[in-house]
Amino acid sequence: MTQPSWQDSSYGSMARAALWLEAEVGEGNIFTKHQLREAFPDVSQIDRRLRDLRSYGWQIHTRREDASLRQEEQRYVRKGAEVWLPGNAKAKPKASLTAAQRSKIMSDDGFLCRSCGVAAGDFYEDGVSTAQLDIARKLVRLLDGSTEVQLVTECNRCRVGGRGRTVDLGQVIDSARSLEPLEKEILAGWMQRDRRSFGDLEKLWAAYRALPEESREQVRNVVLGEEESHVSGSASAMLW
C-alpha cells in the first residue's frame, strides 16, 4: 500500500509529521527543527505534534538520548504505528503515567527489564554502570491484525536501544501452539516461574557432556540401546 502524501492537509498534523519523517527524512537520518518548521509553516505546534508520535511507538532521539546529535538536531530512529490509517491513532495511551500506574506495570513485570532481565540497581556486564528501570512503549500487533501500544518495563539501555520494533502476538502464539507436547510442558514451567530454569533434561545433558568418553559411551549405550529396543518393541507390537 502506498503512503499518502505528507502534504495532504486532510490528515491531522501528527499524521502528516509521521508521513514527512517517512518520505523526507528516512529511518536513521538526522533532521533539524528548522527543516521541520519549514515543511509545516502553517502548523504552529509542529514540534509538539512530532513529539506526540512517541506515544505511538515512533522513536525520535534528541541530544538527551544520543550525545552525538547537536542541539538543533534530532534523529528519526524507528517508525511506529501508521497513525494515518483509520483506527491506528485512536486509543492514545496517556502521555504521562501516574506514579501508581508506573509501579503497577513494574510490579507486574517483576521489577525486571523484560528485554535483558536486569533488575534496578544491578550492574551491567561492564561492571561500571547500573541499570535504571523505566516504562517503554511496545508496538504489539494483535490477533485481529491491528496494532496497539502496550507498556512494559525496560532498563534505560534497552529502552534507548529500542529492541524489537513491533511484536507480533499471533506469531508468538502460533509458535507456542506448534511445540511438541514435551516442549510445551517445559515452556509452561518457565512461564509459571517467570524464569527459564534448568530442568532435569538440561542437568542430565550437562552431566553427560562433562563425562570422559569411556563413560559417555556407557551412558549412550544404555540410552540409545533402550531407545532401540523400545522402538523395535512397539514396532513388533504393531506387527502383531
Ligand SMILES: [Zn+2]
Ligand atoms: Zn534491559
